[in-house]
Amino acid sequence: MNIEKTxxxxxxxxxxxxxxxxxGYFFEAYNQSKFNKNGIEYQFIQDNQSFSKRGVIRGLHLQINPFAQAKLVRVLEGEILDxxxxxxxxxPTYGKHFSVVLSSENKKQLMVPHGFAHGFSVLSETASVLYKVDQIYHKESERGIRYDDPILAIDWQINPEEVIVSEKDLILPSLNEVNWSFE
Known part of the structure; x- marks a missing residue:
């Protein structure tokens, strides 16, 4: 496994x-010992899976402390911009974002630590996304930032007329309106 720093x-x-x-093929998707040897020391306790069609944007989601979640994200079918x-x-990179294409073909994974908002857009006709988390879902700790926040200016690689976003995500605040943070 090659670990690529961002x-x-x-x-x-x-x-x-x-x-x-x-x-066919074989690969190790997760090996706790190898992760720990590379400084990735999370104890994952739950796997979540979603299925979405082209144009769906999920996010930007997070949970605040003490229920902040680290996520290990991969794609089982299709292609997303994570x-x-x-x-x-x-x-020093507060408010900055990083994006990477994850797909069933490239088999890359993104390790999203505590203190980050996370989201993805579906670039293929459909996509199945699997992610491990190190903390349970806690509704009262759930937060988010609007996917189209002008401060973040994320290029989701989706035509605006194709974008599909949940009602819940449409009412999220912009980055400059949030009153919570991670130290």
């Missing part, structure tokens, strides 16, 4: 070693 501290892209032969926004107040 310009945002603690946010990494994981590129698995894939073994192909006449039967986005993480640094919301750690003391970080």
């Amino acid at each position: 310009f945002i501290a603690d946010l990494v892209v994981l590129n698995p070693s894939i073994y192909n032969d006449e039967r 986005v993480a926004v640094d919301l750690r107040k003391n970080s």
Whole structure:
């Protein structure tokens, strides 16, 4: 497994070693010992899976402390643009975002640590996304930022007329309206 650092501290892209032969392929999607040896020390307790069609944007979602979630995101079918926004107040990259295409073909994963908002857009006709989390869902701790926040100016790689967003995500505040942060 190759761990690719991004310009945002603690946010990494994981590129698995894939073994192909006449039967198909094999790769290790998760190995806690290898993660720990590389400084990724989360105890994942739950797997979540979503299925979405082209144009869907989910996010930008997070949970505040003490229920903040780290997420290990991968795509089982299709292709997404995965986005993480640094919301750690003391970080030099506060308010910056990173995006990467994750697909069933490239098998990349994004490790999103505590202190980040997370979202994705579906670039293929459909996509199945699986992500591990290290904390339970806690409704009262749930927060988010609008996907089209002008401060973040995220290019979701979707034509505006194709965008499908939940009612819940449409009422999220912009970055400059949030009154919570991660230290």
